[in-house]
Amino acid sequence: MPDLGLEVLLKGSNIMRLLAGLWVALRISLISVAGSIPIGIILGTLMTGRNIVLKAILKIYLEFIRIMPQLVLLFIVFFGSTRMFGWQPTGEVSAVIVFTLWGAAEMSDLVRGALISIPLHQYESSEALGLSKTQTYWYIIIPQTLRRLIPLSINLITRMIKTTSLILMIGVVEIMKVAQQIIEANRRSSPTAAFGVYLVVFLLYFLACWPISLLAKYLERKWR
Amino acid sequence: MNWEYIHKFLPLYEKAAGLTIKLGVIGILFAIIIGLACAVIQYYKIPVIRTIVAIYIELSRNTPLLVQLFFLYYGLPKVGISTNAETCGIVGLAFLGGSYMAESFRSGFEAIDQIQEESAMSLGMNTYQTMRYVILPQAVSISVPAFVANIIFLLKETSVFSAISLMDLMFTAKDLIGLYYKTTESLILLVVFYLLILLPVSMFGTWFERRVRYAGFGT
């Protein structure tokens, strides 16, 4: 059997260190998602409103965040904050700020899409039945919106987790950094470690994201 | 803001943008071919290959490009497969993008009623003709919005190429910040160049969508 560099992982606490690195990535995504959802819902609802000026400003802001690569946003916050605000956030704080802003922008678009996809006659027929505005929203509109929204928001979590791999580039010690350290430390004893270690990192990311993707797909089918 | 530095940095950014665009375009072209092939395989439910395609799509969609690139660039040479950075960038982008394109084409195929296929066959068309003249044009035009979104997504993803020491826009920005401490100038140029690449694509996409949207035939 060729040397795939897998034995490095069994040395000492290496596998535990990798998992701890993955946890850093997961923690950042979960905090960011938790922040994105409420902000996204508020922004998305505002986007369906009537205030044209507010909508225009929001649209420019949201489109900018959505069109910029997340790594560029990370650079802006991580390197630019000192210049702009005289404050140097740590890599982890920068990551949470950027991912929350980005997640909220994505979420607002999903919310807006879900809201405008409810046909007008749903409002009308519910009013025709004599339901009040509040009742219409509570019993008719919100349940339908949620059914469209929940699978998409769950998908946002996997996108977030995948995006956290970028924080390596601003020096946060997460799974990729740990992987680099392990490979570096064992350069002599296992020169092929890069293959095995990066393969395992690849699979760990897959194992973190795949079940969430499956759940999103399942809910999407169920509620279609 | 120091215009002198902006002037000095500009050629470096232009060169880097060239690399970003070149790798992006080639990678996306391969992604489209892979995606179309996968979608057709899934449409015809070809046994075995179909399962391989399904596994590929799940692996590709549930892992970050950065990790895929590290494996290609640092991992593969250790087992005797030598690679260079540009090839890795293209292969990585095609590997990632192929599954996204496959999913968008697949939703296009799914939106076509099976009886359209029967209608074509009842006119004496064979499988290839039915696919070429009836199914594919409809599937592709239905998937245009998702397709354009994928292109923008993939162009954005090229920003991680700097991690395998490709001298793209991100690499250049980071380099210049480190060398000259001209953070503001470097970051502004970075944003401007990405906008120059992505905005036209996005605007062209919106325009193109309106023109060829499935529902828009004949209006």
Added chain:
Amino acid sequence: MEENILTVEHLRKEYEGNVILDDVNLSVKRGEVVVIIGPSGCGKSTLLRCINALENIQSGTIRLQDEVIEAGAKNLAKIREKIGMVFQNYELFPHLTVIENILLAPVKVQKREKKEVREEAVKLLERVGLKDKAESYPRQLSGGQKQRVAIVRALCMNPEILLFDEVTAALDPEMVREVLDVMLELARQKRTMVIVTHEMQFAQAVADRVLFIDEGKIMEQGTPEELLQHPKTERTKQFLNIFHYEK
């Protein structure tokens, strides 16, 4: 001697354990118009789909002249060229204009000269009153117009036989007539046709022979006179009664 265009012998079709068609025998002569009636789900549409090999069959044979029609057969596309089929929901290709819809198969499948087919197509369009719609897209047409285009599309292949699968069932009532008129005209031209329909008066007018199918079997057949005015079996009487409204 009258030649049999279509022959169906001992056809049996099952789907998920249910018998859809059971020992169906049918032959259609050149120039004959056969109308099939029967309750929903009786298998009449399935019969048409079997004739075009859009469905697998369990036993029996279907022949167009001397050629056996079978799902998966090598020359299937060749045989299908000779069978024109018109569907309930038109099934025009939405991404092509009317004329492109019509020209596609004759040009790509039969490899005929585009110019020549075009002339023929325009003539046919004119006859169904749609000459000015040649460059329109299907979604710009009404249901009745779409269905007339679908008929022209089938005709342009110069088929030996035409199959009509409830072609007026999806139409608004005021558009039914324009489609039926086209079919009556085709009958006058001695086209061979098999028509599945719920329009009893039309059946009376167009058919040389009417078949009543129920529960996958041909229960009764005869001239329109015999079957529609003086049905023999109780089932047929019951079925026809549904179409009478008396106070």
